[in-house]
Amino acid sequence: MTERRLEIDAVSKRYGDVVALSDMTFDVRAGELFGFVGSNGAGKTTTMRIALGVLAADSGVVRWDSRPVTVDTRRRIGYMPEERGLYPRMKVGEQLEYLAELHGMSRSAARSSARRWAERLGVSGRLGDEVQKLSLGNQQRVQLAAALVHDPSILILDEPFSGLDPVAVDVMSDVLREKAAEGIPVVFSSHQLDLVQRLCDRVGIVRSGRMVACGPVAELRAGGTARLVVGAPDAPNGWAAGIPGVSVAEHRDGTTVLELAAGADDQAVLRAALATGPVHEFARRLPSLTELFRNVVSEHVGGHTGTEEARV
Numbered sequence: 001m002t003e004r005r006l007e008i009d010a011v012s013k014r015y016g017d018v019v020a021l022s023d024m025t026f027d028v029r030a031g032e033l034f035g036f037v038g039s040n041g042a043g044k045t046t047t048m049r050i051a052l053g054v055l056a057a058d059s060g061v062v063r064w065d066s067r068p069v070t071v072d073t074r075r076r077i078g079y080m081p082e083e084r085g086l087y088p089r090m091k092v093g094e095q096l097e098y099l100a101e102l103h104g105m106s107r108s109a110a111r112s113s114a115r116r117w118a119e120r121l122g123v124s125g126r127l128g129d130e131v132q133k134l135s136l137g138n139q140q141r142v143q144l145a146a147a148l149v150h151d152p153s154i155l156i157l158d159e160p161f162s163g164l165d166p167v168a169v170d171v172m173s174d175v176l177r178e179k180a181a182e183g184i185p186v187v188f189s190s191h192q193l194d195l196v197q198r199l200c201d202r203v204g205i206v207r208s209g210r211m212v213a214c215g216p217v218a219e220l221r222a223g224g225t226a227r228l229v230v231g232a233p234d235a236p237n238g239w240a241a242g243i244p245g246v247s248v249a250e251h252r253d254g255t256t257v258l259e260l261a262a263g264a265d266d267q268a269v270l271r272a273a274l275a276t277g278p279v280h281e282f283a284r285r286l287p288s289l290t291e292l293f294r295n296v297v298s299e300h301v302g303g304h305t306g307t308e309e310a311r312v
C-alpha cells in the first residue's frame, strides 16, 4: 500500500474579525484513525469543511496523495456533517441510493450498497420510513450510512458519536476501525475523550484554531505530567502540601491523585502518606487524554487576548 495521506497544510480562515483557523497543520495517514479534539469553537468543523471543499480557506492547502484536492478527490470523501444533512421527508432507502448515485454509482450498485450499510448499521428495518420518523440516534446511523454508501476513499466525520447509545457507539467504533483497516484515512471530531483515547491511533488537540498537540495517543500520554495514585484512607486534606514538585489533582474517598513535576521525589510522597496511617495503593500512571486536554487548554488560559482567549 502506498503511504497516502490527507494533509492539512498551514490552513488559515477568518470570519470577519474572528480568527477561526491560523496555520492549522496535520495529516491523516491511510489506514489510521485520527481523533480531532478541541473545545467548543476551537475550529474543528471549520477545518473539516475546508477539507471537504464546502468552505474556502483564506490561505494554506489541503492535499491528498501529495496533490491539492480537486473536485474529483472530493467526490471520494465520505463526510458526516455536524449539523447533519439528511432530507427529513425522504425515505431512508431512497436517500441512501440517491446519495450513492450522486457520487457516481450505478443504480443497482447504489441499491445493494444502501441495503448493505443499512443492515450493518442496524437500520435495515427502516429503509421504507421517512428520515424524520426515526429517533435521533437512528438518524445518526443513517447519516453514517450516507457517508459510507458510495465506498469513499477518505472519511471525515464531525462528531459522529454524539448522542449515540452505548450499543450504537460500539457499532460506530467497529465500522470506523474496519474502514481504517481497509487502508482508508479516518478523521473524526469528538468531545468524548475516553472514546478517542481507546479508539484512535493518533490524536490532534486544537485550541483557538491551532494544533497545539498532535501525535500517537500513547506518546502524548507518556510525555504528559505523571500521576501518582495514593490510597491512604486516613490522609487528611492537604497531607501532600509542601512536597516539592507535587500538586494535588484530586482527593476523594481516601484516594489522592497527585501530579508530579519532573524530578519530584515519589519516595517523599510515600513517606508523607505513611505518616498519615496505612497506605493501600501507591501507583504511577500516565495522564488520560482528558487530563492532557485540560492541561493543554488551561496552560493557555490568560496567555491570549480578546476573541482567542474566549475560545480557549
Ligand SMILES: Nc1ncnc2c1ncn2[C@@H]1O[C@H](COP(=O)(O)OP(=O)(O)OP(=O)(O)O)[C@@H](O)[C@H]1O
Binding pocket: 015, 018, 019, 020, 038, 039, 040, 041, 042, 043, 044, 045, 046, 047, 082, 311
Ligand atoms: N459562519 C460563521 N460565521 C462566523 N463565525 C463562525 C462561523 N462558523 C464558525 N465561526 C466561528 O469560528 C470559530 C470556529 O468554529 P468551529 O465551528 O469550527 O469550531 P468547532 O471546534 O467545530 O466547535 P464545536 O466543538 O463547538 O463544534 C468559532 O469562533 C465560531 O464562532
